[in-house]
Amino acid sequence: MSNPSHGSKVREARLLAARADALRNEGSYNQAETLFRQAIALAEEVFGPNHLEVAVILNNLAVLFKYTGRFDEAESLYGRALTITQDSLGANHPDVAAIYHNMGGLEHARGRYAAGEPFARRAVEIREKALGPDHPDVAADIAALAPILDGQRKYDESEPLYHRALAIFEKAYGPEHYEIAINLNNLAALKHAKGAFTEAQSLYRRALAIKEKLLGSEHPDVATTLNNLAVLLTAMGQREEAALLYGRALSIYEKIFEPTHPKVVGCRKNLDRAHH
Amino acid sequence: MKTTAQTHQTTNGNDILTSLEIEIEELEEIVAPKLATNHNETFVSE
Numbered sequence: 001m002s003n004p005s006h007g008s009k010v011r012e013a014r015l016l017a018a019r020a021d022a023l024r025n026e027g028s029y030n031q032a033e034t035l036f037r038q039a040i041a042l043a044e045e046v047f048g049p050n051h052l053e054v055a056v057i058l059n060n061l062a063v064l065f066k067y068t069g070r071f072d073e074a075e076s077l078y079g080r081a082l083t084i085t086q087d088s089l090g091a092n093h094p095d096v097a098a099i100y101h102n103m104g105g106l107e108h109a110r111g112r113y114a115a116g117e118p119f120a121r122r123a124v125e126i127r128e129k130a131l132g133p134d135h136p137d138v139a140a141d142i143a144a145l146a147p148i149l150d151g152q153r154k155y156d157e158s159e160p161l162y163h164r165a166l167a168i169f170e171k172a173y174g175p176e177h178y179e180i181a182i183n184l185n186n187l188a189a190l191k192h193a194k195g196a197f198t199e200a201q202s203l204y205r206r207a208l209a210i211k212e213k214l215l216g217s218e219h220p221d222v223a224t225t226l227n228n229l230a231v232l233l234t235a236m237g238q239r240e241e242a243a244l245l246y247g248r249a250l251s252i253y254e255k256i257f258e259p260t261h262p263k264v265v266g267c268r269k270n271l272d273r274a275h276h
Numbered sequence: 277m278k279t280t281a282q283t284h285q286t287t288n289g290n291d292i293l294t295s296l297e298i299e300i301e302e303l304e305e306i307v308a309p310k311l312a313t314n315h316n317e318t319f320v321s322e
Binding site: 010011014015017018021024039053056057059060063066067095098099101102104105106108109137140143144147148150179182185186189190192221224227228231232234262263266269270273274 | 306313320
């Protein structure tokens with residue numbers, strides 16, 4: 001029978017990690033970080049520093065750091081999580097793929113698309129082999145690879161990936177899921193880049209409607225689509241609506257992120273350019 | 277988990293359970309955290 005204090009610490013670490021995940025998903029990043037750090041300290045105490053459960057929480061905090069622009073801290077945590085997971089489960093386990101997926105995402109956020117591409121491709125390769133081509137986790141990997149390709153203007157390869165991921169997500173989750181909203185936003189950005197403005201606008205508005213319904217109107221992911229739609233509307237000469245959308249996006253970002261966060265800086269630049 | 281059981285031996289040698297204490301909340305399992313994966317959302321600049 002287990003030691004009661006050990007058992008209660010395990011439960012507490014898991015509760016803290018679960019609450020931290022929920023707070024990160026709703027965009028409450030500061031509160032989430034505090035709980036993640038408490039969960040890691042407790043998990044390291046009860047499981048030891050190289051346990052898989054510690055690796056999971058390290059990874060999950062790294063995801064938060066990616067979103068908040070703390071890229072070097074994210075990289076360090078992913079590195080530790082990857083080592084523990086590979087040593088415990090082997091190099092071809094789907095959990096290893098999940099961390100590669102995230103490492104690719106970190107490079108995407110840094111704008112280092114070519115550096116992110118091998119990580120993203122490895123994630124697809126491992127999980128496709130382990131789970132089959134139509135699994136939602138594989139769709140998530142494909143959906144993460146596609147914008148990394150977009151960053152390198154490899155649109156001919158990325159566009160079919162969005163359609164494949166969307167088909168899997170719609171079958172698995174229905175038409176109004178977070179994964180679908182993210183993909184519609186990214187596909188819209190691709191359409192904009194290819195000059196298909198009307199199609200892009202329709203996709204952005206669908207993405208925005210799903211995000212606002214699922215996340216509320218003040219979530220940073222809502223701000224991203226507002227910013228993107230504003231860029232498109234500016235290109236289409238609809239400057240009045242664009243200015244309103246930029247204002248909304250910037251107001252959301254500034255409440256959540258530091259002034260130096262890439263999205264705050266980028267949105268402000270977009271707004272300034274739209275005025276000139 | 278805390279479980280306490282008390283038995284009483286009857287005259288014919290059989291044990292009967294006379295009390296059982298379990299801390300029910302200890303039985304609740306909290307699921308281990310799962311690996312989160314991030315989403316790569318395109319942020320467009322002018």
